[in-house]
Amino acid sequence: MGMQSxxxxxxxxxxxxxxxxxxxxxxxxxxxxxxxxxxxxxAELCETIQWDNPQTEEVLNDKLLLDDIGQExxxxxIYCLRLCSxxxxxxxEIMANKLELxxxxxxxxxxxxxxxxxTQLS
Numbered sequence: 001m002g003m004q005s006x007x008x009x010x011x012x013x014x015x016x017x018x019x020x021x022x023x024x025x026x027x028x029x030x031x032x033x034x035x036x037x038x039x040x041x042x043a044e045l046c047e048t049i050q051w052d053n054p055q056t057e058e059v060l061n062d063k064l065l066l067d068d069i070g071q072e073x074x075x076x077x078i079y080c081l082r083l084c085s086x087x088x089x090x091x092x093e094i095m096a097n098k099l100e101l102x103x104x105x106x107x108x109x110x111x112x113x114x115x116x117x118x119t120q121l122s
Contacts, residue, residue, distance in 0.1 A: 009091060013081050020082070029086060038079045045072035 020026060048068045059066055084091045105118035114121070 009081070013085050013091075016078055016082055017085055029082065031083070031086065034079055034083045034086065038076060038083065041072060041075040041079055045069065045076060048072055 020029060048065065054062070054065070059069065081091060083089070084094070106121070110121040111118075
């Protein structure tokens with residue numbers, strides 16, 4: 001595993017779209033259905049550790065759990081990228097914009113070391 005892939009985000013989106021097109025699934029990929037699918041897959045990600053609270057090292061040392069988590073993260077990401085494709089959203093651009101907004105909501109001097117929501121920062 002690890003971050004060593006040479007595929008680009010555009011390439012992965014293209015592969016996802018090809019997968020969908022080959023199966024004639026566009027008819028089912030409404031915004032509502034894809035948004036629901038993201039939520040469902042996110043719930044399945046939660047389910048991987050539903051009754052445990054493993055530390056990072058424990059997950060890294062448990063190949064089956066790490067693989068299960070990876071599979072569910074992949075499902076969430078595939079549906080998110082599919083939604084971006086359907087709505088013509090650039091995932092890099094929207095994430096960069098969101099990070100900028102988060103930086104404004106959570107300035108380092110107020111939020112460092114704190115888990116408080118931005119509305120609670122003084």
